Amino acid sequence: MIISKPCPLCNGSSEDFFQWKKRMWYTCTHCHAIFPPNDLFPDKAAEKSRYEEHHNDVNNPGYRNFVSPIVEAVKTNFTELHHGLDFGAGTGPVAAKLLSDENYKVELYDPFFHHHPHLLQMQYDYIFSCEVVEHFHDPAKEFAMLKNLLKENGKLFCMTSLYNDDINFKTWYYKDDSTHVFIYRHETFEYIQKTFGFSELRIEKNLIILSA
Numbered sequence: 001m002i003i004s005k006p007c008p009l010c011n012g013s014s015e016d017f018f019q020w021k022k023r024m025w026y027t028c029t030h031c032h033a034i035f036p037p038n039d040l041f042p043d044k045a046a047e048k049s050r051y052e053e054h055h056n057d058v059n060n061p062g063y064r065n066f067v068s069p070i071v072e073a074v075k076t077n078f079t080e081l082h083h084g085l086d087f088g089a090g091t092g093p094v095a096a097k098l099l100s101d102e103n104y105k106v107e108l109y110d111p112f113f114h115h116h117p118h119l120l121q122m123q124y125d126y127i128f129s130c131e132v133v134e135h136f137h138d139p140a141k142e143f144a145m146l147k148n149l150l151k152e153n154g155k156l157f158c159m160t161s162l163y164n165d166d167i168n169f170k171t172w173y174y175k176d177d178s179t180h181v182f183i184y185r186h187e188t189f190e191y192i193q194k195t196f197g198f199s200e201l202r203i204e205k206n207l208i209i210l211s212a
Contacts, residue, residue, distance in 0.1 A: 088132030
């Protein structure tokens, strides 16, 4: 049944997609994103509390390996002479620390833990967001801003788990985090590329690369 829940990204109409207990999910008929209604979004206090449960330890080999796609992508495309931004750095900015250890200049921004608004008045050669974009309450606003923060020929690196029809949404762990309020498919990032003026899109498993 088509319902009148506008998509937070493209404002398109949506359809019922999945209901689990009290949480309903919708899918956009235009950009194919998946999202719950915004009245079920956690408030800022609940968000911060959930993020404080994360234990992203730079000395943990498993987590270092987890963030390695972003670290290697930055090192492949940029040098220590370039200026980067970790957008949504969180409590443990492991990727930024690994890059800083190799003399990369990376600024940290996070609305809860590294709230430095002046950093959003600058431009960067590259920006990365590791497990961040699924938390966007207003993805249209966030992606427009991220595009504007990139210099010419800059790149935005995002890591997030993409949904596809081979995944059993009912048992998919990714939906169970209450702070995951916007789920992307390949088509969603194709919409983002075209709408916000990125010149190129590459998707390598959970790593999405958008070029300015």
